[in-house]
Amino acid sequence: MATHPFDNIRNFSIVAHIDHGKSTLADRLIQETGTVAARDMGEQMLDSMDIEKERGITIKAQTVRLEYRAQDGRDYILNLMDTPGHVDFAYEVSRSLAACEGSILVVDASQGVEAQTLANVYQALDANHEIVPVLNKIDLPAAEPERVKEQIEDVIGIDASEAIPVSAKTGLGIPDVLEAIVKRLPPPKGDETAPLKAMLVDSWYDSYLGVVVLVRIIDGVLKKGMTIRMMGSGANYGVDKVGVFRPKMTDVAQLGPGEVGFFTGSIKEVADTRVGDTITEERRLTAEALPGFKPAQPVVFCGLFPVDAADFENLRAAMGKLRLNDASFSYEMETSAALGFGFRCGFLGLLHLEIIQERLEREFNLDLISTAPSVVYKLNMADGTQIELHNPADMPDVMKISSIEEPWIRATIMTPDDYLGAIIKLCQDRRGEQVDLNYVGKRAMVVYDLPLNEVVFDFYDRLKSVSKGYASFDYAISGYRQGDLVKMSLLVNAEPVDALAMLVHRTRAEMRGRAMCEKLRELIPQHLFQIPIQAAIGGKIIARETIRALRKDVTAKCYGGDASRKRKLLDKQKEGKKRMRQFGKVEIPQEAFIAALKMDE
Amino acid sequence: MHQSSAIQASAVPARAPFDAGFGVYVHWPFCASKCPYCDFNSHVRRSPVDEARYVAAFRTELAHRAAIAPDRTVTSIFFGGGTPSLMQGATVGAILDAIAALWPVAPDAEITLEANPTSVEAGRFRDYRAAGVNRVSLGVQALNDPDLKRLGRLHSAEEALAAVRVAGDIFERYSFDLIYARPQQTAGAWRAELEQAISHAVEHLSLYQLTIEPGTWFDRLYRAGKLTTPDEDLARALWDVTQEVCDRHGMPAYEVSNHARPGAESRHNLVYWRYGEYAGVGPGAHGRLVGADGRLAMATELAPEKWLEQVERQGHGLTGAERLTPEAQGDEYLVMGLRLAEGIVPARYAALAGRPLAASRIRDLTELGLLRAEGERLAITPAGFPVLNAVISQLAA
Numbered sequence: 001m002a003t004h005p006f007d008n009i010r011n012f013s014i015v016a017h018i019d020h021g022k023s024t025l026a027d028r029l030i031q032e033t034g035t036v037a038a039r040d041m042g043e044q045m046l047d048s049m050d051i052e053k054e055r056g057i058t059i060k061a062q063t064v065r066l067e068y069r070a071q072d073g074r075d076y077i078l079n080l081m082d083t084p085g086h087v088d089f090a091y092e093v094s095r096s097l098a099a100c101e102g103s104i105l106v107v108d109a110s111q112g113v114e115a116q117t118l119a120n121v122y123q124a125l126d127a128n129h130e131i132v133p134v135l136n137k138i139d140l141p142a143a144e145p146e147r148v149k150e151q152i153e154d155v156i157g158i159d160a161s162e163a164i165p166v167s168a169k170t171g172l173g174i175p176d177v178l179e180a181i182v183k184r185l186p187p188p189k190g191d192e193t194a195p196l197k198a199m200l201v202d203s204w205y206d207s208y209l210g211v212v213v214l215v216r217i218i219d220g221v222l223k224k225g226m227t228i229r230m231m232g233s234g235a236n237y238g239v240d241k242v243g244v245f246r247p248k249m250t251d252v253a254q255l256g257p258g259e260v261g262f263f264t265g266s267i268k269e270v271a272d273t274r275v276g277d278t279i280t281e282e283r284r285l286t287a288e289a290l291p292g293f294k295p296a297q298p299v300v301f302c303g304l305f306p307v308d309a310a311d312f313e314n315l316r317a318a319m320g321k322l323r324l325n326d327a328s329f330s331y332e333m334e335t336s337a338a339l340g341f342g343f344r345c346g347f348l349g350l351l352h353l354e355i356i357q358e359r360l361e362r363e364f365n366l367d368l369i370s371t372a373p374s375v376v377y378k379l380n381m382a383d384g385t386q387i388e389l390h391n392p393a394d395m396p397d398v399m400k401i402s403s404i405e406e407p408w409i410r411a412t413i414m415t416p417d418d419y420l421g422a423i424i425k426l427c428q429d430r431r432g433e434q435v436d437l438n439y440v441g442k443r444a445m446v447v448y449d450l451p452l453n454e455v456v457f458d459f460y461d462r463l464k465s466v467s468k469g470y471a472s473f474d475y476a477i478s479g480y481r482q483g484d485l486v487k488m489s490l491l492v493n494a495e496p497v498d499a500l501a502m503l504v505h506r507t508r509a510e511m512r513g514r515a516m517c518e519k520l521r522e523l524i525p526q527h528l529f530q531i532p533i534q535a536a537i538g539g540k541i542i543a544r545e546t547i548r549a550l551r552k553d554v555t556a557k558c559y560g561g562d563a564s565r566k567r568k569l570l571d572k573q574k575e576g577k578k579r580m581r582q583f584g585k586v587e588i589p590q591e592a593f594i595a596a597l598k599m600d601e
Numbered sequence: 602m603h604q605s606s607a608i609q610a611s612a613v614p615a616r617a618p619f620d621a622g623f624g625v626y627v628h629w630p631f632c633a634s635k636c637p638y639c640d641f642n643s644h645v646r647r648s649p650v651d652e653a654r655y656v657a658a659f660r661t662e663l664a665h666r667a668a669i670a671p672d673r674t675v676t677s678i679f680f681g682g683g684t685p686s687l688m689q690g691a692t693v694g695a696i697l698d699a700i701a702a703l704w705p706v707a708p709d710a711e712i713t714l715e716a717n718p719t720s721v722e723a724g725r726f727r728d729y730r731a732a733g734v735n736r737v738s739l740g741v742q743a744l745n746d747p748d749l750k751r752l753g754r755l756h757s758a759e760e761a762l763a764a765v766r767v768a769g770d771i772f773e774r775y776s777f778d779l780i781y782a783r784p785q786q787t788a789g790a791w792r793a794e795l796e797q798a799i800s801h802a803v804e805h806l807s808l809y810q811l812t813i814e815p816g817t818w819f820d821r822l823y824r825a826g827k828l829t830t831p832d833e834d835l836a837r838a839l840w841d842v843t844q845e846v847c848d849r850h851g852m853p854a855y856e857v858s859n860h861a862r863p864g865a866e867s868r869h870n871l872v873y874w875r876y877g878e879y880a881g882v883g884p885g886a887h888g889r890l891v892g893a894d895g896r897l898a899m900a901t902e903l904a905p906e907k908w909l910e911q912v913e914r915q916g917h918g919l920t921g922a923e924r925l926t927p928e929a930q931g932d933e934y935l936v937m938g939l940r941l942a943e944g945i946v947p948a949r950y951a952a953l954a955g956r957p958l959a960a961s962r963i964r965d966l967t968e969l970g971l972l973r974a975e976g977e978r979l980a981i982t983p984a985g986f987p988v989l990n991a992v993i994s995q996l997a998a
Contacts, residue, residue: 528969528991552837553990555857555940556812559641560626560681561873562887564898566936567929573994585965 006258008074010185011216013081013097015121016106017114017472021136024168025106025177026064026080032174033066033078035246063201063214063260064247070182078181079260081201088349090123090476091294092202092328095276097123098292099201099216099260102130102185104177105152109135109165110142112151112443115414115472121156132180133163139170155440190257196220196228196281199290201260203273205324209241211267212249215279216260219286222279223254228265231289232277237265271327296328298346299407299477300353300373300456301390303334303499304360305342307367307579307590312341318364319343322356329356334391338499338581339369339593344391350456369593371499373456378405378480392501395487398538404503405480407452410435412445413463415471420444422466430454431505449478453503488513488542491534492520495584499593509535513543516596523592526550531586611855611866611943621877622676624869625700627659628883629685630905633717636753637818638780638811642885642903643683652692658912659882660699662901665917666880667703669897670890673878675704677711677869680734686716690728697733711774711868713738718764718777719756726771737768738807738867739777744794748783753818765801774865776805781839782831783811788838795846804865808843809858810836840987857940857989874941876934876953884908884918889933896930898923927955935997939989944980962996972996 016022066078083096097103103124107113124131133152135145145165152160164180166173197219206212215222222228226239243251244261255261267273276293280286306315319331330346347353353373360366377389379396380403389395411432415423417439427434427448436447450459455475463471488509490500504512513535520533528550535543558566580587631650632643678700680693693714700706713736714729716722726737741761743749749758756764761777768775779798781791798806813823813830822828831839847853852860856874859867872879881888881899885908888899901918902908908918925933931954938945951957963979966972971985971992985992 528966528971528988528995550988550991551833552840552987554810554812554836555989556814557807557809557858558870558873558937558940560628560679560885560887561624561879561881561889563873563876563889563933563937564887564900567932569990570932570936570994570997573990574998577994577998 006190006256007187008076009079009188009258010076010102010181011079011081011100011188011258011260012102012104012181012185013083013100013124014104014106015083015117015124015131017108017111017116017120020106020108020111020114020117021168022082022106025104025134025136025166026082028168028171028174029066029078029080029178030064030247032171032178033068035064035066062247063245065244065260068178068182071179072182076182077259078178081260088299088347088352090119091296091348092275093120094123094127094292095199096201097127097129098276098290099199100127100129101188102132102181104181105131105133105156105158106136107133107148107152109138109145109148110140112144112148113155113414113440115412115445115474118155118412118414118445119474119476121158125158130185131158132177132184133158133160134173134177135163135165136168138165139167139172151440155445188258190217191219192221192257194219195284195286196222196226196279197286197290198222198255198279200230200273200275200277200279202275203267203270205270206264209264211270211273212262212264213267213273213279214260214262215255217255217257218290219257220281220284221254221256222261222263227282228263228279229282229285230273230277230279232274232293232295233272235272236282237267239263239265241265269327270324273327296348298328298330298376299349299452300347300375301344302347302353302373303336303339303342303344303371303391304331304357305336305339305369305371305499307369309340311366314364315343315360315366315368318360318366319345321364322359326356328352336371336393336499338497338583338588339371340581342369346390350460369590371593372502374503375407375452375456377485377503379403380405389503392487392503393498395501395503398487403482404485406483406485406503408478408481409450409452409455409475410478411448411450411455411473411475413448413471413473414440414443414445415467417442417444419467419471420446423463423471426459426462426466430459431508450475451481451483451505452477453505454508486537489536490516490520491532491536492524492588493531493584493586494534495586496536497583497588500596509537510542517543517545519596520592521545521547523595524586524588527586529585611871611941613864613866613868613871621875622868622872623670623673623704623877624677624679624872624879625663625675625704626869626879626881626883626886626888627678627680627685627696628683628881628886628901629680629688630683630884631687632682632684633687633755634753635818637822638752638814640814640817641683644905646905652689654909656692656695656699658909658918659696661912662882662917663696663699663703663880666882666888666890669892670878670880671704673704675700675706675710677872678706678713679869680714682715684717685714686722686725686729690725690732693729693734694732711736713867713869715740716764716768717754717756718761720760720763723764723767726767730771735772736774736776736867737772738805739765739768739775741765741777741798742780743783744779744797748786751784752780762801765803769802774804776807776861776867777803778807778809780809780811781843782836784828784830786831786839788835788842791839792842792846795843799846799850799852804852805859805861805867806847806852807859808847810839837987844983853942854986855942857986871941874937876937882918894924896925898925898929927953930954931956932997935993939981939993939996942980944978946977947974947979948977958996962998966992966995 014022062082064080068076068078081096081100083093149160149163164173164176198215198217201214203213224242227236229236241264243249278289306312328348331343334342334344379387379389379401382400382402432448432450438445484506485503486506488502488504489496517533517535530549531547533545534541580589630642630644712734714734715738718739718741742752744758746757813820847860854860855866878890884905885903886901890897899922902911902920912918931950934950934953973982
């Protein structure tokens, strides 16, 4: 095996909790190596979307190639792989990590290890990474490097004695990080003469170049003019352009083993490229595909409807455009009696859902109503078949169902111990099962198994509120379990409102039903007649509220024949009615749907 | 309102089904002080107002309207405000002369002036009568002193009732206003007050539920939580008391807030509610005139001095004369017309709006007992009046 040419390559990623300074550290490394001139540096070079910058999260994997002359006098190529930092993208993260040999673990020297740090560092360990711990924000008065080092050793179980103290903000310690990358991380291995074997790390749509594919070469070389094959799909494509990111796209003649870069070619859609797929040469196929490839699986579904029915086509076009860049998001048309025409959409998780919704609203200027997020249930039918249920409105006749399974997650929550009691109560209320409870200094780490359908229902908001924002939370899907689940319908004036139907655990149905009825009673304005609001399981009413008929409205004195003012009031009322959804004889404000689905207990 | 029988047209007949008469509205924008509930165009001035200069401006603006709408016969004139009873009798006389010089005035024309029931103003009633005014509308508002004080009124209950007696001696017709649903008012107290009001041989009463209007002092108090208004149930109870007492005394509501003995309805206000034509002059006055290019919605400059200068410079004080679309005309006919017990004529709605009312909406509201159709008319039922706004918005949507 030829090892010589790749001794000077290091591929690494940065693992951190949100806000612990991952992006700032990346910016410093880019600057320190002179990859981008100081005057061209913007804040957070790698996060290119507004949403990424605002939320401090990374959605797409990105890479930048740094050229570094080390203290040993040799020139190195350091490929920094920026991975999505959220559990919704756990699979994408695992593929990005598989494309590197090592990780820098960034921990805030005052805040210490957080739940997300753990989830990500475990993934890096799973990928057999060498890990370099870095203590960031060392310049802050609240920094406690010794305590945090201890915590890293206790909780994560890695040696933190050589953790590097840095301040990404001031630049302190950055040269030490670069030296550690060179000295402590291993170079990649590979065989340049073997048939091409590369991993598809990510891909996106560029309006000038078409689909851009981010790859890590394992064996062989990738060059312009080659015909490659995606082993997952079996499709062949010509290669037009090969290059690296510095961080601007720069063409190179070829990419060899251990290198990270991009290519473009005759690929039409991002949907044709699948993260984790193995790319090989059509004329000289590699014997074995890379392990760990799996197609994207939506976990959470919800309906998205335009507030203004006239925006339906715009919504369709916007979704098409977003999907160009994000094949993990799926949509199909849906009709709701309450909300009109819209789409049933599948997402990798709740954050993914929020991001897509926010991008649709912000980048495409759409006003959307979303229905309650629903998880994917597996229905075991009496005839022995199994079907997946994405939308509670599609629930088949219960007589034909023998059992229902729901997805569970394993959640890791870290919190100052002041809030532990409230958090445990929250988890218990949500049908949680405690798996583990540990103390790390003053912080508690509690691990719970929870049904995902209890988590999609405002669990984050509740967790934030009971812990005053101090608890951190992360989870991984742990599998399906059978549950005593029932479909609960909401009836307004005796008509079922499809958009409000939900699957709930039988023990939680009455409480949830009562809360929904009370909420709707507050949200639906009085009408000229009385309106009953009911929650029902099958034909059985489990909760009921009544909105009284309007008894008196105030008719103002009419001043000197000022009919205009009265007419303008009427115009305002008409305008208000446009934002209402007619449901039988009842008009329900759109805000009611949104608010009803976002409830506190 | 009578629970019974057929839709009763007001005893004052419309001249023809689609002709509601022609009224002239004159706005006098000054007040001695501003009342905390009032959002009308009223202004307090420390120095005396040059009434002669205003008369000249009124004359100019009236001529401007007469040029747009000649060939009308004036069936009513109304001096509103502000406080028109602050005007000198000669000022009122000069304005009436100016009107009569531009249009013929019907011999039975109703000429109303709004007055505050203070002794000072009652002293001018004879001058107004001499100038041609034949009806006064008195802003009594309440018949107990603590409430009058809270409403910012400058008169006492005793003084107001004395003014009512003077008005009764001098004018053929008079009316007074009361505000109900005042803070802390109970249904029992309102009943007693209303009975007392009717005992003063009044033929017409305007009974308004207190409304918190944006921008008023009451609005500020209300937002600060220092003023509470009755909840829906009490507001409804007060409404029911109002109807019951007035019906018993033969003064049914011919309009949502106006009660009269048959024949004593305010003819001028009927012009508005029947969506007739009216010219409005003075600061912040509104008008509806059918000109060569359709029905115009006219409004004038609000600030008195600016209005004055504009009239002197341009010959009118208008800030806008908007040609109303068919839909807007239909809507105005609904919001004004359905205030009346006699209701509207759907055929006229269709003629104005260019489309008929939605039959399904009429049917739904009729089934709920809030609306009834009879012959050529469509009217709100007694059950519908307390929720008039909701019914209209349902019908118009």
